[in-house]
Amino acid sequence: xxxxxxxxxxxxxxxxxxxxxxxxxxxxxxxxxxTLLLFSFALPETEMLVRASGGLLVLALLxxxxxxxxxxxxxxxxxxxxxxxxxxxxxxxxxxxSKAIANTLFLLALGPVLAPAALILYSVQVDPSAIADFALxxxxxxxxxxxxxxxxxxxxxxxxxxxxxxxxxxxxxxGPLLLASVKSLNLVILGDAMDQLGSWRNLLIxxxxxxxxxGGVLYPFVCEEGS
Amino acid sequence: MSSSPDHPIVSTRGLGRxxxxxxxxxxxxxxxxxxxxxxxxxxxxxxxxxxxxxxAGLIHRTTGAxxxxxxxxxxxxxxxxxxxxxxxxxGYLYDHLTALEMLELWNRLSPSPLPAPELMPLLERMxxxxxxxxxxxGFSAGMRKRLTLLRAELxxxxxxxLDEPFSALDPDxxxxxxxxxxxxxxxxxxxxxxxHALTRATSLGGRSVLLERGQIAWRGPSSQLLSRFQEAAT
Amino acid sequence: xxxLTWQHGLGIxxxxxxxxxxxxxxxxxxxxxxxxxVSRIAYIHVPTAWSMLLASTFAFGxxxxxxxxxxxxxxxxxxxxxxxTVILSVLMLPSGMIWAKPTxxxxxxxxxxxxxxxxxxxxxxxxxxxxxxxxxxxxxxxWTAVATIVAYVDIPLIYFGVRWWRSIHxxxxxxxxxxxxxxxxxxxxxxxVLFITLWFIAMRSRIExxxxxxxxxxxxxxxxxxxx
Numbered sequence: 001x002x003x004x005x006x007x008x009x010x011x012x013x014x015x016x017x018x019x020x021x022x023x024x025x026x027x028x029x030x031x032x033x034x035t036l037l038l039f040s041f042a043l044p045e046t047e048m049l050v051r052a053s054g055g056l057l058v059l060a061l062l063x064x065x066x067x068x069x070x071x072x073x074x075x076x077x078x079x080x081x082x083x084x085x086x087x088x089x090x091x092x093x094x095x096x097x098s099k100a101i102a103n104t105l106f107l108l109a110l111g112p113v114l115a116p117a118a119l120i121l122y123s124v125q126v127d128p129s130a131i132a133d134f135a136l137x138x139x140x141x142x143x144x145x146x147x148x149x150x151x152x153x154x155x156x157x158x159x160x161x162x163x164x165x166x167x168x169x170x171x172x173x174x175g176p177l178l179l180a181s182v183k184s185l186n187l188v189i190l191g192d193a194m195d196q197l198g199s200w201r202n203l204l205i206x207x208x209x210x211x212x213x214x215g216g217v218l219y220p221f222v223c224e225e226g227s
Numbered sequence: 228m229s230s231s232p233d234h235p236i237v238s239t240r241g242l243g244r245x246x247x248x249x250x251x252x253x254x255x256x257x258x259x260x261x262x263x264x265x266x267x268x269x270x271x272x273x274x275x276x277x278x279x280x281x282x283a284g285l286i287h288r289t290t291g292a293x294x295x296x297x298x299x300x301x302x303x304x305x306x307x308x309x310x311x312x313x314x315x316x317x318g319y320l321y322d323h324l325t326a327l328e329m330l331e332l333w334n335r336l337s338p339s340p341l342p343a344p345e346l347m348p349l350l351e352r353m354x355x356x357x358x359x360x361x362x363x364x365g366f367s368a369g370m371r372k373r374l375t376l377l378r379a380e381l382x383x384x385x386x387x388x389l390d391e392p393f394s395a396l397d398p399d400x401x402x403x404x405x406x407x408x409x410x411x412x413x414x415x416x417x418x419x420x421x422x423h424a425l426t427r428a429t430s431l432g433g434r435s436v437l438l439e440r441g442q443i444a445w446r447g448p449s450s451q452l453l454s455r456f457q458e459a460a461t
Numbered sequence: 462x463x464x465l466t467w468q469h470g471l472g473i474x475x476x477x478x479x480x481x482x483x484x485x486x487x488x489x490x491x492x493x494x495x496x497x498x499v500s501r502i503a504y505i506h507v508p509t510a511w512s513m514l515l516a517s518t519f520a521f522g523x524x525x526x527x528x529x530x531x532x533x534x535x536x537x538x539x540x541x542x543x544x545x546t547v548i549l550s551v552l553m554l555p556s557g558m559i560w561a562k563p564t565x566x567x568x569x570x571x572x573x574x575x576x577x578x579x580x581x582x583x584x585x586x587x588x589x590x591x592x593x594x595x596x597x598x599x600x601x602x603x604w605t606a607v608a609t610i611v612a613y614v615d616i617p618l619i620y621f622g623v624r625w626w627r628s629i630h631x632x633x634x635x636x637x638x639x640x641x642x643x644x645x646x647x648x649x650x651x652x653x654v655l656f657i658t659l660w661f662i663a664m665r666s667r668i669e670x671x672x673x674x675x676x677x678x679x680x681x682x683x684x685x686x687x688x689x
Contacts, residue, residue, distance in 0.1 A: 002338060009335040013321070020323040020362070075321060084319025087283060088382065089308035090336050148611060155604055161594050168590055169608065172583035173615055176622030183626065199625065207618055214614060218607045221528060224285065247596070248678040287599070290680065445687040 003091045010090070010098035017075055018106065024071065025106070029113045032064035036118050049122040054185030057118050058178055061110060061141065066167050068106050069149040072099060073157035086224060096219035100150040100212070107142035111135070124189055133188045133197070140204040141181040147211035148173055155222045180204045234297040235260050236386050236417045237282055241291035244277055244441075251277040252441045255291070259386075259419060264412060264433030266449050267421040274441040275421035276315070279388045282419065283313040295386070309338050312384035316391055318375040322364035326355050326374055329363060333381055341381065349377055353403075368395040376404065379411075386417045393424040401427060429453055468663040475656030482649030490643045499563045504646055506556040508654040510578070513549035516542050516658055517585065517613060524609035527602055533673060534666070536602035539609065540592065541665035543585055545658050550582040573624040580619050584612045598673060 018025065039056040043049050049056075076082035085095065115134070119126060126134070152169050156162040184200040237259040244252040252274045259265050267275045280286045281293065284300030284307055293299065300307040320329060327346065334340045350356050353373040363371065372395045379387050393401050401424075408418060408431055422428040428449075429435065435452040437445040445455060486504035520542035527535035557575050558568045569575070588608045595601040 006336050009332060013324070013332050016328070017321060017323050075323075078322065079320045080315075080317035081319050081321050083285065083317070084333075084378070085336060087285070087308055087313055087319075088333060088336050089305050089338075091305075151607075151611065155607070156591075159594055165587075165591060165594060168587045172580050172587060173612065175580045176615065176618040179622040179626050203618070203622060203625070210614060210618070211611075214611065218610065221603050222607050243680050245677065245680075247676060250678070250681055253681050254683045439684065440681070442681070442684050443686055444684060 003094050006090050006094035007098050010085075010094055011101055014072075014098055014102035015105070018102065021075075025109075028064050028067050029110065031067060032060045032110055032114050033117050035060045035063050036114060036121055040121055046123055050124050051186075051190065053118055053122045053124045054189050055182040056122070057114060057185060058141065058182045060114050060118070061107065061138075062145065062171070062174070062178065064110055064114075065107055065145045065149060066170065069103060069146075069153040069170075070157070070162060070166055072103055072106075072150070073153050077158055082223075092220035092223045093216050095223065096150065096154070096216055099154070100146050100215060103146040103150050104139075104143045107146055108139060111138045111142070126189055130188045134185070137181055137184045137188065137201070137204065140201070140208055141177060144177040144181075144204060144208045144211065145170075145174060147208065147215045151211075151215045151219055151222070154219060176203065177207045180207070234294070236263070236296060237419070238294045239291065240293075242278075242281065242288055242293055243290040244281060244286060245289045250289075250441050252281065252288075254442055257436065257443070259417060261385075261417055262412065262415055264408075264418040264420070264431055264449075266428050266431070266433060266435040266452070267419065267438060268425060268428075268435055268452060269438035269444075272440075273438040275438055276390055277441075278438070279313060279315070279390050279419065279421055283311060283388055284308060285313075305338075309382075310384055311386040311388060312379045312382045313388040314375055314379060314390065314392060316394065318371045319378070320363050320371055320374065323362055325360050325362055326350060326366075327359040329374065330377060330381065333378060337382055339383065349380055353377055354399075369397050369400055372396055373400060376407075384416070386419070387411065389418065389420045389422075391422055391424075392420060393422060393427055405431065425453060425456070468660050468667075471656050471663070472660035475653050475658075475660055478649050478653035478656065482646045482653055485649065486643075486646035490646050499560065502556055502560045504650050505654075506553060506560060507647065508651040509549050509553040509556065510574070511651055512654040512658045513546055513553055513578075515655065516545040516549055516662070517581070517616070519662065520546055520585075520609050521613040524606040524613070528606040528610070531599075531602075533598065533602060534670060536598075536605065537666035537669040537673070538662065539602075539605060540669050541662035543588055543605070543609065544665055545662050546585050547582065547589060548661075549654075549658065550578055550585070554578060554582065571623075571626075573620065576623045576626075577616075577619045580623070581616060584615065584619075588612060598676065 036056060039052075039059070040049060043052055073082075082095070086092070115138070118124065149166075149170055152166055153162075156165045156169075159165065180200045180203040184197055184204065187197045187200070235258045237257065239255050239257045242252055242255040242257075243250060255274075255278065257265075267278060269275055277286060281288055282295055282300065284295070284304055287301050295307045296310055298306055321332075324332065327350065330346050330350065331343070334343075334346060347356065347359065350359050353376070355370060355373055358366070358370065363374070366374070372392075376392070379389075392404055396404060405427065408420075412418065418433070420428060420431075429452050431449070433449050435445075435447060435449040436443055437452070437455070447455070483504060486501055490501070490504075492498050492500070520539055523535050523539035523542055526532075527539050554575070557578070561570055561572075561575070562568050588605060591608055592601055592605055595604055
């Protein structure tokens with residue numbers, strides 16, 4: 001199937017470009033770690049930091065994600081490379097899912113950097129058996145940010161005012177995703193006495209499924225001039 | 228799967244496109260037959276680029292009728308685009324890929340890819356072989372242009388739309404492009420070319436269309452285009 | 462003088478009903494058993510909330526239609542509905558806070574409906590901001606429609622997310638849970654706000670259509686073509 005072949009080729013291209021421009025990635029990682037440090041200034045007591053650590057981690061992910069998402073389409077417009085792809089013709093659906101997958105991988109990669117940093121800075125003790133749950137929630141959160149984030153950065157990347165518009169549109173939209181991932185991370189870190197993790201995880205999954213589906217449906221409308 | 232030969236490759240009737248308060252194209256009636264070479268001439272802002280982009284389906288028309296290979300390029304996007312190739316002053320290049328990687332990517336994405344070993348000879352023909360493994364960001368404007376022009380080989384189009392193809396190319400590159408256009412025409416390819424390099428472009432033959440503020444002001448054989456300009460100047 | 466259009470009729474009817482319903486609510490209806498006279502703000506607060514939900518649903522409907530047909534007049538209606546949604550949320554939030562202060566003792570409680578309304582307000586206000594950044598009318602229409610669909614689908618997720626987040630929430634107010642004398646003014650005001658909203662959307666889309674026509678210019682005259 002041609003869409004699948006195009007999808008694989010485009011993901012390969014995105015990963016190769018990310019790797020060639022890895023200095024840029026480093027900047028985002030440093031930015032994320034810095035936000036974690038700044039949060040600790042707002043909550044002076046270690047006890048508060050431990051209880052808030054899940055939420056602070058998710059906020060660090062969100063703030064770093066806007067940097068990465070805004071960048072992800074910039075390379076496509078520098079020499080109108082994306083227009084060149086659409087003329088081949090590449091299916092817009094393949095472009096959307098390749099970008100969304102590349103962005104998800106990028107946000108996933110923030111996990112191994114930000115999570116240990118938070119554990120050390122906030123003196124959080126986590127049971128090693130909880131790492132699988134932790135990773136799953138991080139992956140669901142990353143995917144949930146990437147789908148609407150890719151759609152909106154695809155729209156705003158050619159616009160003046162992108163830096164303002166992307167967070168303005170994205171932050172309220174991902175509200176439920178943030179609530180669900182903060183709650184579930186806290187349950188993993190602080191213990192899940194009442195067995196609530198399941199329902200939060202379901203909310204995360206629902207968010208991911210909804211936005212990964214409608215993103216693919218709506219992106220073809222916004223990728224070009226518009227009918 | 229070739230398009231049927233009984234309708235023109237491109238056919239426009241009363242084609243118009245408005246941007247805000249101004250009309251970039253208006254009342255454009257143009258037929259391009261198979262094997263034609265149509266040269267679009269006109270001042271900056273006369274609508275040449277808009278016309279090419281409209282034919283490629285990148286821009287939607289405001290009024291009028293447009294058929295490319297007998298179909299509406301905004302609806303039958305994949306059908307029309309797999310049969311045409313547009314080269315503009317944008318190179319469509321990723322700066323951080325090498326020339327060969329760029330070509331491989333386009334090839335892999337195209338509906339009918341060439342076998343991988345055929346890509347290096349293409350670069351050789353364009354004089355880019357020894358830079359095949361260099362990242363594109365180090366290329367000169369002329370080298371970028373040559374690489375972009377390879378899309379017209381790779382996509383095997385029936386219709387080639389060229390926007391200012393001679394700009395940025397050195398005399399060698401221009402001669403090469405000229406030869407390539409002539410030999411492609413012998414293979415039955417159709418060309419629509421927008422250019423300011425009138426001496427070189429008119430030497431390709433074919434017919435010319437002069438655009439003025441989005442409308443066709445004159446049409447005739449390319450051989451008469453230059454004298455028409457000299458008349459206007461005196 | 463211009464004859465009255467049906468839109469104006471709707472507006473006048475709406476304001477008339479609003480005065481009637483509010484006077485009845487303030488003077489004739491009995492005070493609520495637990496909260497007393499404070500709860501009379503519900504006669505305006507609850508109808509506003511209902512109309513906001515309806516207006517956002519209209520926006521969703523116009524967004525789908527606009528995307529499907531590509532016709533500009535649906536974008537006009539969409540813009541009107543989006544603005545109505547934002548204005549009604551802006552009206553609803555303070556009235557909710559005024560109600561919250563004597564009832565819960567604080568201006569803001571992280572109550573599910575209050576919080577999700579705030580998130581919803583930011584969501585839809587963002588779309589209006591997006592519109593101001595796009596000059597090309599077709600593109601503006603497409604992008605507004607896409608953003609509206611994306612935002613509307615989020616509403617139930619926001620609601621459930623916030624609801625599970627803080628489990629303090631009170632029973633939804635509806636005519637079934639309150640005493641008989643309170644129902645009539647409530648219903649009257651519900652229709653009043655609905656009519657005013659519809660009038661607003663109709664007027665707003667007419668203004669939008671007019672502005673769109675001003676932005677456009679007629680096709681120029683055909684020039685004589687010389688043939689060699």
